[in-house]
Amino acid sequence: MKTTRIYMLLVTVFFLATAALYINCIPNYYHALIDRCITSGCGLSVPALGMEPGGMPVQQTALWLVLIDVSFTMLFYASAAIILWKGGREPMGLLGALALVAFGTTFPSLVMVGSEGTPLLKQWFMGVSTIAWSAVSLFCLLFPNGTFVPRWSRYAFVLIMLQNLINFFSGGSMWEHYGLPIVFQFVWFLSTVALLIYSQVHRFRNVSTPEQRQQTKWVVYGVSVTFIGFAIITLMFSPVVNDGSATMFIWLNAALHMTLAALPITLTLALLRRRLWDINPLVNRTIVYGALTLAIVLLYAASVLYLGKVLNNWNPLVVSFIVTALVAVAFAPIKEWLQRQVNRMLKGRHDDPYAVLLELGVQMAEPLAPEAMLEVIAGKVKEALRLPYVGVAIGVEGQETVIAEAGEGRGQHELQAFPVVHRGRALGTVYAASRSPGEAFSAEDNLFLEVLLRHAGPLVNNADMLQAMRKLAEDLQESREKLVLAREEERRQIRNNLHDDLAPRLAALALNAATARKFVERDPAAAIAMLDELRSTIRSTVGDIRTLVHDLRPPALDELGLVGAIRTRMDELSKPALLLAGEENAKPLRFELDVEGALPALRAAVEVAVYRIVTESMVNTVKHANATVCRVQLAVMERERLYVEIRDDGASNPQHPIWSGMSSGIGLMSMRERAAEIGGECGFERLETGGMRVWAQLPLNHTEASKDKGEKLA
Template sequence: MRTITFYRLLVIVFFAVTGVLYSNGIAVYYDALATRCIPTGCGNSVPALILDPGGLSVEMTALYLVLIDVLFTAVFYVSAGAMLWKGAREPMGLLAALAMVAFGTTFPSLAIVSAEGSELARIWFYAVSTIGWTSITLFCLLFPNGRFVPAWTKSAMVIIAIWNGANFIVQGSLWEKLHLPVMVQVVWFLSTTALLIYSQVYRFKKVSSPAERQQTKWVVYGVTVSFIGFGLLSILFGSPVNDGRAMTFIWLNAVLNLSLAALPVTLALAVLRRRLWEINPLVNRTIVYGALTLCIVLVYAATVLYLGRLLGNWNPYIVSFLVTAVVAVLFAPLKEWLQRQVNRLFKGRHDDPYAVLLELGGQLMEPLAPDAMLEVIAGKVKEVLRLPYAAIAAGVEGQEAIIAEAGERKDSLELHAFPIIHRGRTLGTLYAASRSTGELFSSEDMMFLEVLLGHAGPLVNNADMLQAMRKLAEDLQESREKLVAAREEERRQLRNNLHDDLAPRLAALALKTSIARKFVERDPASAIAMLDELGQVIRTTVGDIRVLVHDLRPPALDELGLVGAIRARMSELGKSTHQMAGDEQVRPLRFELEVPEQLPNLSAAVEVAIYRIVTESLVNTVKHAQASVCRVRLAVSERRRLVVEIVDDGVSGGTVAIWSGMSSGIGLRSMRERAAEVGGECSFERTADGGMKVEAVLPLIERGASVEQKELKLG
């Protein structure tokens, strides 16, 4: 804090001394202009001027030149005062104030001309000039965070400081001492100006925060307008435009000072940063009117030359009138065309969305997949709005995923989300990155996006349907593979049972039959024993065969039908629970069945799935639910789906897992798989009283339906 206070005091003292010397030199400068500079010239500062008869007098010309210089310096002094008052606690504020005081004092001719009679004042002003050029260069290389970016600019700053110091030692005549041509001076000036602009642009893209970027825009704008204006107008001072007349010199001097006055204003806004107005419209207007002025000058000159040759014998006033009319007619359309081109340079073609849609329609007429069409849309948004990145996202398997993008996505980009709506349903999102951090989309941008997103909805819908169809095809292929694997597994198991168990038994039966036949006459008693054993084996084999057949399809379904088979299974389990209740002093389990008066003629696959789900649920209820009532309900829904519900009033409560440990068992998984195999679904949930509810919703595939009909119902 003490160091900053000390530097601030030094800058204030420097400001005061320089201001006093400058103020004292105003009268001296006026006298020098009136008596010496305008009639005979004052070296490079003020050339000898030609006064038109009846025009400005020497005194008025001198007064105008003094006013131009004083006003120029006043703008710099006011900016320096504002920075010392509001931003003096920051090193960049002090450096900017120092640069404004030094540059604003010594750039006009007033300081140099008025100091010619005083050696002390002359040396002081040369020192101030050196400080001005050095400090403004240093400020542009350090602003806004006080670091050289890129790092090699520190070496460039050292070279510039040495050159400015050497120029101070020889009192501003280093170029003459070294006998360097004017072109080298121009290259030096342009290269140093390009260095300052490059440093700020590089900092803007690579280093700066959003607030610092806004500050950088103002600095780049001020430096560019001031230094490029200075370079161009300096050329005009030595061109045929400067005819040596006093009025021409006054106008050139005024325009030159006006272009350089952009520097203190923009630097003050950037340093104080209390309210950083959006600079893009200002840059836009500057480019438009700068280009418009250049075009008007060229059109005027070309028209004068052409009509002067074509109408050489006409009255000059008529030719001037025709030239003015041509310029007036071309002014409005030329300005509109330039404004449109600059707008597109800054923000793309957002001002003509329907022309963009026409181009987009031509591209989409090509044979492209829906996802490729979305790539075209994302690319068009990026191109038209001049964005660094654009992407389209949609839901894939319950999660949002990028399905089309254009440009490179970086973490530093600020993305804005725009929903893509089709027929009242949000299908996806368009993500568009800001052109620069902190920059919002304009109303024209929003209008363009609104029109484009309205046409993108059907394409996203098509892409969504394509994704769904691909997923469905993958699921169908996976289901087919599972069905084939299950079928082959069943066949393998059946073959093993027949080959390893049943076939040896039948072969043994045939062998024992032959042996018993031989013993019938020789040892009837042994034969009878063999036949008894043979009968027992036959009964066991018949039981095994029944087990195999039951595994293929429960016989009760063919014998009793679906409802009868469920009732039979309920009766069987009910008897078991009543016996257990009598032996173990537990409450018996009562089964209830609710079915419609007439069930549709179901296919064999659906019947087996229902029977297996119901019997598995009943067994789980008996084993795990500790219930007193288990209700089974079969119903046909309005959507022609068969609904199967199995509900018990188990007392396990909410703290115990479903069916007391069966939530991940084979039974639950097999019920889900059996429902899925026929195109249905099976779910499990608790009831309000702590019991268990199993609900399966299966398609009504009737017996004898064709393959095509089954596929339609499943779909």
């Protein structure tokens, strides 16, 4: 902090000393203009001017030249004073103020002409000129964070400093001192300016933060306008273009200084950065009116040359009037055309969404997949608005997934979301990156996107449906694979049971029967004992066979039907439920069965699925629900579907998931799979009043099941 105050004090002292010496040179400059500069010339600073008869006198010409130079310098001084006052505690602020003071002092001819005859004063301003070009170059290479970007630019700055020092020791005319052609000076000037602009552009793209990018825009704009204007207007001082009159020199001098006045204004806005106005409209207007001015001048010159030859016998006043009228008529169409071209160059075709839609329609007429169509839309939006990145995202399995994009570096840009709505439903989102960080989309951009996305809604809907169909197809394939695996596993288990258990028992029975036959005559008592053991084994084997058959299909379904089998299972479960209630001194669990109307004949697969879902749910209620009522409801719904619901009033912990503590028999997943196998649905939910609800909707016939699967895939 202390070092910064010392630097601020040194810059302030330099500012005041230079300003005082500058003011002291004003009278000397005025008298030098009158005495010798206007009539005989003062070197490169002020050439000899041709005084027009009846034109401005020498004194008035000198006054105008003094006013132009002083106004230019005072603008630089005012900007430097504001920066020292508001931002003098920052290193870049001090460097910017130093550059403005030095450049604003030495660029006009005033100090160089006014200090002639005073060697010490002349050397002071030569040193100030060296500081000016060095400080401006260093500022452009360091702004806004005080580091050289790219790093090799520090070596380029060493060359710039070396050239400025050589120029200082050569008396301010290095090129003439060493006899170098003027083309060398011109190439050096363009190379230096290109380096300074490139440094800021490179920093803008790769290093700067959003706020720093906005600052950089102002600096690049000011430096570009300043030096490009300086190069163009300097060429107009050539005798080929300039007639050497005092009036022409005053106008060119005023235009040159006015062009360079962009530098202090833009640097002040960039350094203070308290309120960074959007520079894009200013750049737009500058390009438009610069190109418009050039076009009007060329049109006027071409018209004068052409009509002057064609109408050489006419009065020149009439020819001049015709040319002026032609330029006036062409002014508005040229301006409109240039404005449209510049808008498209900077922001794309946001002002003509229907032309973009027409081009898009031509591309959509080609046979493309929905994803390819969305990629075409993303590419068209990117191209039309000149954006770095555009992506289209839809929901896939509950997660937002980008399915089409144009451009690269999605994570490197600031994205703005635009929902895609079709028939009142949000189908997806278009993510568009700003043209530059921190830059918002204009009203024209939003209108363009609104029109385009309105027509893109059906395409996004098709892509969404295609993704859903693919997911359903994948689920169907997975279910089929599970069914095949389950079937083969069940077959293997039956084969193992038959081969490893039942077959040996039957073989043993045959062996025991043969042995008993031999003992019938020799030892009847032993034969009777063998037959008794054989009978016991046969009964056990029959029980095992019944168990095996029961696992394949509950026999109660064939004996009692679905309703009777469920009632029997309720009776079986009521006994352990009654015992548990007696041990815990609680109210016993009561089962209720509600069948609305007579059930139609059910397919075997439907009966098994309903029975398994109902019995597993009742077992879970007995074991885990701590309920007093378990109610089972069967009803036939519309479209020939059977509705099954199992509801209890248990006091289960709402913090635990539905799966928690439930039996590992068929299980919840198995219930869903049994329902899905026959084209139905199964779900589970925890009731707000306590307890659990298991529901299922199953098709009653095979045709309806096939139709339901088809609708899901569609």
